[in-house]
Amino acid sequence: xxxxxxxxxxxxxxxxxxxxxxxxxxxxxxxxxxxxxxxxxxxxxxxxxxxxxxxxxxxxxxxxxxxxxxxxxxxxxxxxxxxxxxxxxxxxxxxxxxxxxxxxxxxxxxxxxxxxxxxxxxxxxxxxxxxxxxxxxxxxxxxxxxxxxxxxxxxxxxxxxxxxxxxxxxxxxxxxxxxxxxxxxxxxxxxxxxxxxxxxxxxxxxxxxxxxxxxxxxxxxxxxxxxxxxxxxxxxxxxxxxxxxxxxxxxxxxxxxxxxxxxxxxxxxxxxxxxxxxxxxxxxxxxxxxxxxxxxxxxxxxxxxxxxxxxxxxxxxxxxxxxxxxxxxxxxxxxxxxxxxxxxxxxxxxxxxxxxxxxxxxxxxxxxxxxxxxxxxxxxxxxxxxxxxxxxxxxxxxxxxxxxxxxxxxxxxxxxxxxxxxxxxxxxxxxxxxxxxxxxxxxxxxxxxxxxxxxxxxxxxxxxxxxxxxxxxxxxxxxxxxxxxxxxxxxxxxxxxxx
Numbered sequence: 061x062x063x064x065x066x067x068x069x070x071x072x073x074x075x076x077x078x079x080x081x082x083x084x085x086x087x088x089x090x091x092x093x094x095x096x097x098x099x100x101x102x103x104x105x106x107x108x109x110x111x112x113x114x115x116x117x118x119x120x121x122x123x124x125x126x127x128x129x130x131x132x133x134x135x136x137x138x139x140x141x142x143x144x145x146x147x148x149x150x151x152x153x154x155x156x157x158x159x160x161x162x163x164x165x166x167x168x169x170x171x172x173x174x175x176x177x178x179x180x181x182x183x184x185x186x187x188x189x190x191x192x193x194x195x196x197x198x199x200x201x202x203x204x205x206x207x208x209x210x211x212x213x214x215x216x217x218x219x220x221x222x223x224x225x226x227x228x229x230x231x232x233x234x235x236x237x238x239x240x241x242x243x244x245x246x247x248x249x250x251x252x253x254x255x256x257x258x259x260x261x262x263x264x265x266x267x268x269x270x271x272x273x274x275x276x277x278x279x280x281x282x283x284x285x286x287x288x289x290x291x292x293x294x295x296x297x298x299x300x301x302x303x304x305x306x307x308x309x310x311x312x313x314x315x316x317x318x319x320x321x322x323x324x325x326x327x328x329x330x331x332x333x334x335x336x337x338x339x340x341x342x343x344x345x346x347x348x349x350x351x352x353x354x355x356x357x358x359x360x361x362x363x364x365x366x367x368x369x370x371x372x373x374x375x376x377x378x379x380x381x382x383x384x385x386x387x388x389x390x391x392x393x394x395x396x397x398x399x400x401x402x403x404x405x406x407x408x409x410x411x412x413x414x415x416x417x418x419x420x421x422x423x424x425x426x427x428x429x430x431x432x433x434x435x436x437x438x439x440x441x442x443x444x445x446x447x448x449x450x451x452x453x454x455x456x457x458x459x460x461x462x463x464x465x466x467x468x469x470x471x472x473x474x475x476x477x478x479x480x481x482x483x484x485x486x487x488x489x490x491x492x493x494x495x496x497x498x499x500x501x502x503x504x505x506x507x508x509x510x511x512x513x514x515x516x517x518x519x520x521x522x523x524x525x526x527x528x529x530x531x532x533x534x535x536x537x538x539x540x541x542x543x544x545x546x547x548x549x550x551x552x553x554x555x556x557x558x559x
Contacts, residue, residue: 061536062264063459064230066182072258073116079257084146086252087116090208090228091123091150093250097226098124098173098206099131101246109171111163111198112139113178113212119147120208120228121177126154128175138166166194168201176205176220178212181232186216195220207244215240229254231267231538236459237427238447247538265428266458268451268499270534276496277530278316278486286318290485293354293377294332294478295344295370296361296386297324302331304362304385304474307515309336311478312358314522315497317485320478321354344373356380356484360387361474368392375399380484380493382406384477390415390438397439404490405434406443406477432457441490443480443498445473451494458495461537462502464509471515476501479522500525503534 076083098108110125112118118139129135140163143151154160168174176198178191187195195218198205205211206224213219214234225244227235229252234240280289292312296305302324309320309332322332326340357379359371363386371387375395380402383393388411396403407415409423412430415438416423423430427446434442435452444450449460480497488496504521505513528534 061267061269062230062259062261063236063267064232064259064264066232068259068264069181069229069232072254075258076255079255081255081258084149086229086254087119087146087150088123089252090120090250091125092127093228093252094120094124094175094177094206094208094226095127095131097224097248097250098128098175099133101206101224102173102204105133105172105204107134107170107172108136108175109168109173109203110135110137110139110175111166111178111194112137114140114142114144114147115180116145116147117180117208117212118177119143119145119150121175122147122150122154124175124177124208126150126157129154129157136161136167136171138163163194164190166197168197168203171201171203174198174201174203174205175208176212176222177208178220180209181234183213183216187213187218192218205245210234211243214243219243221245224248226250227538228252233428235538236267236448236461238465241447249538262456265450266456267536268458268460268462268495269536270499270529270532273496273499274529274532276488276492277526278483278488280316284318289316289318290482290487291319291353291355292317292321292478292481292485293357293374293379294320294322294336294361294481295324295357295359295374296363296384297322297328297330298362299325299328301362302328303471305330306332306336307471307474307519308358308361308384308478308481309333310516310519311475311501311522312482312485313478314475314519315479315482315500316526317478317482344370345376354379354485355487356382356481358382358384358477358481360385361477363387371396375401380404380481380490382477382481382484384473385411388415390417393438393440402484402490404441404443404480404484404494405438406445406473406480407434408445408473412442412444428452428457428459441494443476443494445476449498449502451491451498453491456491460498460502462499463505464502466509466511466513467502467505467518469513469515472501472505472518475515475519475522478519500529503529 112121207222211220211222223245321337323339324330413420431444431450431452441453451458483493503525
C-alpha cells in the first residue's frame with residue numbers, strides 16, 4: 061500500500077480532468093462509503109447532522125447525507141452557499157430530499173452522529189474566525205463524530221477530534237503521523253474505485269505492510285549453524301554509557317543473528333548478553349582487526365561524545381554497517397558513502413537535525429522530507445526514528461505502521477540498531493534490512509505495549525514478533541474491510557469507534 065500525499069491527490073485530480081474521467085462517480089462512491097461506515101459503527105443512531113464545506117470534501121458529505129436519508133435516518137445538513145462542479149451536483153441531488161440549512165445556523169443539539177465534511181487534505185493554514193468556531197462546536201457536541209477523509213483542520217490546530225475517520229481511496233499523512241493521527245480516532249480505509257492511471261505508485265511513499273515484509277524474512281534451513289546465519293560486531297560504549305552496546309547486541313541476537321561480538325572500551329563496565337563474545341579494547345582499531353569475520357556492524361551506540369571515533373575505525377572493515385548515535389556526524393556518514401559501504405543510519409530528530417544542519421523543529425514538522433533529504437545528501441538508507449519511523453533511500457521511501465508512544469524509552473533505539481544489523485548480516489540489502497527491522501521492532505513494542513516498558517523487553521519480544529509475521533498473523537492498524545455495496549449495513553453489530 062502507498063501513502064497518498066496531498067500533492068499526489070492534487071495531481072490525481074488534475075489527471076482526472078485531463079483524461080475526462082467522471083469524477084462525480086468518485087464523489088458518489090466516497091459519500092456512500094462514509095454513510096455506510098457511520099451506519100455500521102453506530103447502527104442504533106437515528107439522528108445525524110452533516111456539516112459540509114464548499115469543496116469536494118463538502119460534496120462527499122452531501123452525498124453521505126443523501127444516502128443516510130434514503131436509508132431512513134433523520135438528517136440535518138448545514139452548508140454554505142456557492143458549491144461548484146461536482147459538489148454543486150451533489151447539492152442539487154440532496155435538495156430533492158431535504159432542505160439544507162445555512163452553515164452559520166449550525167446547531168448540533170439532538171444529533172447522535174455528526175459527519176464532519178468541512179475541509180479535506182492539503183489545508184494550507186490553521187482555521188480562524190467562524191471556521192474555528194464551527195470546529196469548536198463539533199468538538200463540544202455530545203455526538204459521535206465521523207470525519208470525511210480527514211478531520212477538518214488537520215494538520216494544524218484547531219481541528220476536529222473524530223471518533224471515526226473514513227480514509228478515501230488511501231491513507232494520507234495525517235492518518236499515520238502523530239500528533240495528527242491521534243485526532244482521527246478509528247481509521248477505516250474506503251477504496252472508492254480511483255483509476256490506477258490517476259496515480260503513479262512509484263512516486264508515493266510505501267506503507268509497511270506485513271504481507272510484503274513476510275517475504276523478506278531470511279529463511280533458516282534445517283542444516284543451519286550459528287556461523288551461517290549472521291555474524292554481527294557491535295562497536296560502542298563509554299564509561300558513562302555502558303548499557304547501549306549490550307542492548308544492541310541483545311537486539312541483534314533476538315532478531316536472529318547467530319553470533320554477536322561486542323567491542324567496547326576497556327575502561328567501561330559493559331555487560332553484554334551472556335551469549336555474546338566480549339571484546340574490551342584500548343583502541344577501536346583493535347576491535348576491527350580482531351573481528352574481521354563479522355558480516356555486519358552496528359556502530360556508535362553509547363559512544364559518548366567521541367566524535368565518531370569508533371565509526372572511523374570500523375570503516376576499515378568495509379562491511380554493511382548501521383551507524384547510530386555517536387557515529388552520526390556529517391563527515392563520518394559522508395566517509396562511508398565515499399567508501400561505498402552499504403550503510404543504514406538511524407538518527408532520532410535531534411541527530412537528524414545535526415546531520416542536516418537545521419533545527420529539530422524543521423525535522424519534526426516534516427519527518428518524511430527530512431528522512432528523504434538525509435538519504436539524498438548522504439547517499440545512504442536513512443531510518444528517522446519517530447511517530448512513525450520513516451525509512452528512505454535515494455528514490456524511494458517507506459513509513460512504518462507499527463510501534464507506539466510507550467517506546468519513547470531509553471535504549472529502545474539501541475535495540476533497533478542491533479536488529480537491523482542482524483538482518484544485514486543475514487544478507488538483506490540496507491533497504492530491506494531497515495524496513496524489516498523497523499517493522500518488527502515496532503511490532504515487538506506493540507506486544508509489550510504499555511507506558512513503562514523497558515528496552516530489553518522490546519528486544520525479548522522480537523522472536524515472537526518475527527514468528528507472528530512469518531505465520532501471517534499480523535494485520536495492519538487500519539480497518540480495510542469493505543462494506544456491502546448491496547444494502548445499507550444497518551443490521552451489523554456496533555463496533556467501537558474510539559482511538
